[in-house]
Amino acid sequence: MTAFAQRIWASTLGRHLLLAGLGLVAVALVLENTSAFRNGQFAVMAYMGIAAGGLTVLTGLNGQLSLGHGAFMAIGAYTTALLLDDYESAPPLILVLLAATAVALVIGAGVGVAAARLHGPYIAGATLALAIAVPGIALYFQGTLGGEQGLTVVVPDVPNWFADAAYFITANDVSSSKYVAYIGWFSLIVSYVLLANLSRSRVGRIWRAVRDDDVAAEIAGINLGRARVLAFVVSTACAGLAGAVLALAVRLAAPSGFMLTLSLALLSAVVLGGLGSLLGALIGAALLTFLPQVVTSIGLDAGLTDLQAAELAPLVYGLTTMLVVILAPAGIVGTARAARRRRRSHP
Amino acid sequence: MQQFLTTALTGLTQGMIYAAFALALVLIWRSTRIVNFAQAPMAMITVYIALVIIDAGYSYWLGFAAALLSGLLLGAVVERVAIRPVEDKPHINAVILTLGLFIVIHALAAVIFGSNYRSFPAPFGLSGFRVGDVNVALTGFSVFTILAVLAVMLLLVLLFRFTNVGLMMRASAFNQEVARLLGVRVTRMLTQGWALAAMVGSLSGLLIAGGNLVHPSYMDSVVVFGFVAAVLGGLDSPIGAVVGGLILGVSLSFVSGYIGSEVIALAALVILMVVLLLRPGGLFSHAPARRV
Amino acid sequence: MLDIRDLTAAYGPVTALDGVSFTAPEGKITAVLGANGAGKTSLLRTISGLLRPTKGTAYLAGKDLSRVPVERMSRLGLAHVPEGRGVITELTVEENLRLGGLGRSARAKPADLERIYTLFPKMADRRHKTAHVLSGGERQMLVIGRALLATPKVLLLDEPSLGLAPRIVAQIFDLLKSLVESDGLTIVLVEQNARSALSIADYGVVLNLGKLVVHDDAAVLAADDKLRHAYLGF
Ligand SMILES: Nc1ncnc2c1ncn2[C@@H]1O[C@H](COP(=O)(O)OP(=O)(O)OP(=O)(O)O)[C@@H](O)[C@H]1O
Ligand SMILES: [Mg+2]
Numbered sequence: 001m002t003a004f005a006q007r008i009w010a011s012t013l014g015r016h017l018l019l020a021g022l023g024l025v026a027v028a029l030v031l032e033n034t035s036a037f038r039n040g041q042f043a044v045m046a047y048m049g050i051a052a053g054g055l056t057v058l059t060g061l062n063g064q065l066s067l068g069h070g071a072f073m074a075i076g077a078y079t080t081a082l083l084l085d086d087y088e089s090a091p092p093l094i095l096v097l098l099a100a101t102a103v104a105l106v107i108g109a110g111v112g113v114a115a116a117r118l119h120g121p122y123i124a125g126a127t128l129a130l131a132i133a134v135p136g137i138a139l140y141f142q143g144t145l146g147g148e149q150g151l152t153v154v155v156p157d158v159p160n161w162f163a164d165a166a167y168f169i170t171a172n173d174v175s176s177s178k179y180v181a182y183i184g185w186f187s188l189i190v191s192y193v194l195l196a197n198l199s200r201s202r203v204g205r206i207w208r209a210v211r212d213d214d215v216a217a218e219i220a221g222i223n224l225g226r227a228r229v230l231a232f233v234v235s236t237a238c239a240g241l242a243g244a245v246l247a248l249a250v251r252l253a254a255p256s257g258f259m260l261t262l263s264l265a266l267l268s269a270v271v272l273g274g275l276g277s278l279l280g281a282l283i284g285a286a287l288l289t290f291l292p293q294v295v296t297s298i299g300l301d302a303g304l305t306d307l308q309a310a311e312l313a314p315l316v317y318g319l320t321t322m323l324v325v326i327l328a329p330a331g332i333v334g335t336a337r338a339a340r341r342r343r344r345s346h347p
Numbered sequence: 348m349q350q351f352l353t354t355a356l357t358g359l360t361q362g363m364i365y366a367a368f369a370l371a372l373v374l375i376w377r378s379t380r381i382v383n384f385a386q387a388p389m390a391m392i393t394v395y396i397a398l399v400i401i402d403a404g405y406s407y408w409l410g411f412a413a414a415l416l417s418g419l420l421l422g423a424v425v426e427r428v429a430i431r432p433v434e435d436k437p438h439i440n441a442v443i444l445t446l447g448l449f450i451v452i453h454a455l456a457a458v459i460f461g462s463n464y465r466s467f468p469a470p471f472g473l474s475g476f477r478v479g480d481v482n483v484a485l486t487g488f489s490v491f492t493i494l495a496v497l498a499v500m501l502l503l504v505l506l507f508r509f510t511n512v513g514l515m516m517r518a519s520a521f522n523q524e525v526a527r528l529l530g531v532r533v534t535r536m537l538t539q540g541w542a543l544a545a546m547v548g549s550l551s552g553l554l555i556a557g558g559n560l561v562h563p564s565y566m567d568s569v570v571v572f573g574f575v576a577a578v579l580g581g582l583d584s585p586i587g588a589v590v591g592g593l594i595l596g597v598s599l600s601f602v603s604g605y606i607g608s609e610v611i612a613l614a615a616l617v618i619l620m621v622v623l624l625l626r627p628g629g630l631f632s633h634a635p636a637r638r639v
Numbered sequence: 640m641l642d643i644r645d646l647t648a649a650y651g652p653v654t655a656l657d658g659v660s661f662t663a664p665e666g667k668i669t670a671v672l673g674a675n676g677a678g679k680t681s682l683l684r685t686i687s688g689l690l691r692p693t694k695g696t697a698y699l700a701g702k703d704l705s706r707v708p709v710e711r712m713s714r715l716g717l718a719h720v721p722e723g724r725g726v727i728t729e730l731t732v733e734e735n736l737r738l739g740g741l742g743r744s745a746r747a748k749p750a751d752l753e754r755i756y757t758l759f760p761k762m763a764d765r766r767h768k769t770a771h772v773l774s775g776g777e778r779q780m781l782v783i784g785r786a787l788l789a790t791p792k793v794l795l796l797d798e799p800s801l802g803l804a805p806r807i808v809a810q811i812f813d814l815l816k817s818l819v820e821s822d823g824l825t826i827v828l829v830e831q832n833a834r835s836a837l838s839i840a841d842y843g844v845v846l847n848l849g850k851l852v853v854h855d856d857a858a859v860l861a862a863d864d865k866l867r868h869a870y871l872g873f
Contacts, residue, residue: 065439067384067446114620120438121382122623125574128384129619132571133612140609260567264450271443304458311457318450325444326432511741518727518738525725528687529738530713530789 012200020189027185031178032170039181040249041289046184047073047245049285050191052269053278054238057195059267060276061204062231063211064115068127070263071134072236074253075107076100076243078138081151081253090156097187097244104240105233112232116225131263135255150254153247155180177249184245191238192278198234199278207231261314268321274331283332291317353484354604355597360489362596363496368551368573369580369588370500374544376582378520378537379434385445387570388452389425389545390552393418394561395460397553398467407470414549422545426538434537456563469558492554499550500589503543516540568612572599575619581629591630640665640825641686641793645695648685655681657849658695663793663842668819668826670840670857672833672871678849679829680722683795686827687712687719699793716792720799722829726770726778733766735781739788755784758814776807783814793825794818800832808832812839833871837861845870 008014031039051073058064079100084090091099111130115123138145145151158179166174174182198204209217210227218224247253269288273280292313299309328335368386375383383389396417397410429448433440456462471487507513518526519536527533551573552566559565576595580587595615602614622630641663648656656678663669671679684690686697688709696705699717707715727735736752756763759780765772773781779799786794796815800808816839818824830836837843843860845852847870853860860866867873 059439063439065442114624118623121376121442122578124384124442125382125571125578126616126619126623129571129575129612129616132568133610133616136609136612140607259564261450261453261564264446267443267446268450271447307462308458311454311462313454314450315454315458318447318454321447322429322444322451325440325447326429329436329440511737514730514734514737515741517730517734521727521729522725524689524721525727526738527709528689528713528719528721528725529785530710530741531738532710 013197016193016196020193023189024186027182027189028170031181031185032172036175036177039175039178041293043177043181043184043245043249045285045289046181046188047242047249048266048269048288049242049282050184050188050245051239051242051266052273052281052285053188053192053195054235054242055266056270056273056276056278056281057199057207057238058231058235059270060274061199061211062207062228064228064231065120065124065267066115066127066232066235067124067260067263067267068111068130068134069235069239069266070258070260071127071130072104072108072239073243073246073262074134074138074255074258075104076240077247077253077257078145078151078243079103079240080244080247081146081153082144084154084156084247085151087154087156090154093156093183097183097241100244100247101237101241104243105237108233108236108240109229112229112236113225115232116228127263128260131258131260135258138255146254148255150252150257153251153253155248155251180245180248183248187241187245191241192282195234195238196278203227203230265314265317268317270331271321272317272324272331274333274335277331277333280331280333288317350604354600356484356489357604358597358600359593360485360492360596361600362593363493364551364554364592365569365572365576365596366589366592367496367499367547367554368569369576369592370503370585371544371547371551372573372577373580373582373585373588374540374547376577378516378540379430379441380438381430381434381441381445382574383445383541383544384442384570384574385425385448385452386545386548386573387552387566388449388456388563389421390418390548390569391561391563391566392452392456393421393545393549394467394552394556394566395456398465398556398561399460401468407468411470411553414553415546418546418549418552419542422542422548423538425545426541430541431534431537453563460563462563464560464562467556467559467561473558488557492557495550495554499547503547503585512539571612572615575615575622578619579622579630581631584629584631587629587631594630640700641827642698642701643682643686643695644698646682646685646692646697647694648681648690648692650681650690655690655849656685656692659846659849659851660695661844661851661854663825663827665792665825666819666823667841668815668828668839669842669844670833670836671827671829671844671846672831672836672860673846673852674870674872675831676848677846679846680797681849682846683719683721683797683827683829686795687717689719713789713791716790717795718786718789718791718793719795720782720786720797722797722801724775724778724782726773726781728769728771730770731767732762732770732773732781735770736762736766736785736788739785751788751790755788759784776803776811779803779807779811780814783811787818791824793827795827795829797829798831799828800830800835808835812836815839833867834861834873 008018031042051069055066055069058066080096083096083099115126118126139147155176158174158176163174206222206227209222210224214224265288269284270281272287273284295312295316296309299312324331330338371386372382375381393414397414400410400413401407429444433444469488471491473486473488507517515531516536516539518531519533523533555569572595576591577588579591579594598618599611599614603611644660646656646659659682671682673679681690685692688707692705696703699715702715736755740751761777762781770781799811812835815826819826828836828840837857837860840857843857844854852870853866
């Protein structure tokens with residue numbers, strides 16, 4: 001490695017940016033070489049990954065459990081749908097994404113102030129209530145939020161500069177679903193760089209201190225409430241962004257997309273991957289995205305109906321979540337790291 | 348006036364069911380310091396067992412009994428197999444575990460019984476009594492609901508107050524070490540406690556199902572309502588859970604009647620937050636504020 | 640009656656008890672003394688199975704206790720009143736007492752309960768109140784009474800004098816003495832309050848850093864100035 005690359009690698013931000021750049025290249029390679037159907041799946045993985053990344057920071061680093069992140073995704077998705085309701089007057093997409101993030105952030109701040117005062121099962125129960133309550137709001141304000149049918153999302157045309165640049169590099173045309181996948185992965189990489197830097201910074205150390213021993217942290221002069229609210233807000237902002245990507249990917253924001261199962265699936269993604277690890281969150285998101293197809297086809301082969309086979313995926317990841325909690329609470333990434341450490345110390 | 352009365356009575360009936368469900372949560376919380384979020388799907392799947400039996404032509408009561416019995420069994424199995432390994436781990440593990448169980452039972456029910464809506468019969472009439480020309484909203488089934496929950500509460504009181512098993516279960520809940528030194532098999536008591544709680548959960552599942560449609564997530568919101576009711580009562584107190592359930596049932600009934608049924612979960616969330624922030628020990632606590 | 644042989648126990652890397660051996664003879668009071676952290680509580684916890692020995696055994700009337708589950712101990716005749724008293728304050732006085740007699744046959748119980756109430760008249764008046772209302776001294780009496788209801792052969796007591804006024808401590812110690820005389824009970828009494836404990840005990844054991852320092856007649860220990868200054872603080 002050259003001295004310059006080594007210097008970049010030595011700084012946290014530099015390392016994260018380098019990884020981000022590599023990630024972007026990998027994303028482009030994968031998206032250009034897979035079918036439109038796969039592109040759609042990668043978009044799903046992107047939004048699950050963004051939301052799981054935010055959740056893993058909240059739960060893994062700060063010790064707060066949220067069973068209501070599906071609700072914040074709904075907030076992001078509905079914001080997106082309201083902004084992108086017709087073709088002519090759509091604001092630039094980047095503004096839409098930022099707006100969805102900001103709305104979830106502001107509402108998250110409100111909820112976070114309340115949640116910061118709660119512990120253990122109380123915060124779990126309160127966020128669970130949130131997950132159950134939010135779809136009802138969409139039903140209640142049927143006029144603006146579209147009730148049961150929800151709101152359709154008009155995905156803007158692929159901008160010319162993007163299409164030109166993509167054609168210049170890859171000699172491929174950019175379909176709409178590929179465009180959305182790019183947006184999703186770009187959002188994921190940006191948010192992961194921010195989360196990774198945050199967790200390595202002073203703020204991240206404060207979060208860990210609060211998680212490990214809040215009494216000691218308070219004695220050390222840490223403002224517990226502020227630390228918790230900040231973690232919550234960062235996490236809900238990610239969920240909002242994830243919701244925006246979701247709205248673009250499925251072109252719809254409807255209550256049925258944000259049932260309790262979504263929040264629980266997110267939680268099992270971060271538990272499976274390993275609480276507190278962004279890589280783990282990404283692995284968890286990949287599992288949630290790609291596992292269903294595999295399991296469902298096994299189920300169909302075994303003679304189940306479509307509807308039954310579709311439920312095999314949650315069955316598998318629910319069971320795996322339970323097994324992970326019982327047998328390997330550190331999750332995939334944590335267990336792999338521990339195994340590597342063990343191998344190093346006993347060669 | 349009539350609407351007011353109807354709303355209140357409906358709320359009372361619903362409240363009894365929430366009370367039973369909250370009671371089940373409290374029983375488990377007291378003995379293991381775990382909120383069993385999987386209580387709802389556990390109840391749901393036992394109700395499906397009842398439905399299968401009833402649909403096969405057997406009597407409602409056979410299905411009813413089978414659901415309660417399988418609740419008892421399921422509670423014991425869940426405690427033995429899933430909960431015991433995490434009992435001495437950080438509480439977050441137990442919470443995640445119950446949620447994993449939530450997903451699993453949900454999916455299992457959908458695979459086995461299908462995820463479409465199915466109607467569940469009621470053993471008593473579903474239309475109100477007529478007094479003169481006023482239609483009182485109290486149906487035969489709601490009278491049965493209220494009586495069934497009252498009976499269960501009475502049985503629980505008798506069990507805990509007057510039997511040795513009840514005494515040992517309470518001792519195990521309050522102080523495991525002392526109970527063990529006095530010869531109480533605490534692990535067995537915990538299993539029995541979970542079994543009992545799951546059975547009470549199944550009862551509330553049956554009562555909600557009666558005359559309604561069931562599908563794998565028909566109990567999902569009930570776990571929230573039960574939790575809110577239990578927290579209203581202080582989470583530690585069986586009597587508090589019952590009163591909390593009634594208060595919540597009536598409040599939500601009014602929200603549903605005068606604002607809209609879509610927002611009752613939101614109303615429950617608001618009530619929960621107000622209680623937790625203003626009276627974290629529950630509505631009836633005199634004790635100094637507790638960490639919630 | 641209670642034979643401790645080479646008993647060793649640890650909390651993870653911390654060795655709390657290191658090869659302790661002594662015998663607590665039948666119908667006698669054996670005081671276990673030592674400074675904070677000497678391992679007294681750990682000794683009792685290891686005997687009753689709350690803590691498993693890493694080495695060595697305790698024998699109760701010849702029976703090896705090292706593999707007996709905690710829950711079985713009371714039935715074998717071993718009662719352990721833990722440090723900090725172990726009253727279940729959420730239960731009533733009578734319920735606490737009933738718990739003590741659970742292992743016994745149904746017929747023997749009512750008479751015993753009455754015996755406890757005559758021993759402690761104050762408890763009889765408040766039998767249906769939650770134990771929360773009892774004072775520290777009354778709580779100590781309650782747990783001793785509760786332990787007696789299991790008709791133990793050996794009673795392990797962990798610092799019964801903790802936080803009590805000297806007058807109450809004297810009452811409790813008198814009670815213990817009379818129990819030994821009337822019922823032939825064997826008592827292992829853990830105490831920081833060495834002077835009072837030695838005044839009623841027949842034998843004394845001194846622990847330091849988990850090891851047995853000396854085991855002798857109580858009177859001999861009380862007369863040994865050097866030992867008193869070094870380990871007993873009086
Ligand atoms: N739960 C525990 N975990 C780790 N170490 C412990 C634990 N309990 C006790 N110890 C350690 O074991 C040693 C013996 O403790 P023990 O409680 O038996 O002493 P003790 O003589 O009863 O003291 P005291 O008079 O203060 O009650 C001490 O070094 C103590 O720090
Ligand atoms: Mg001690």
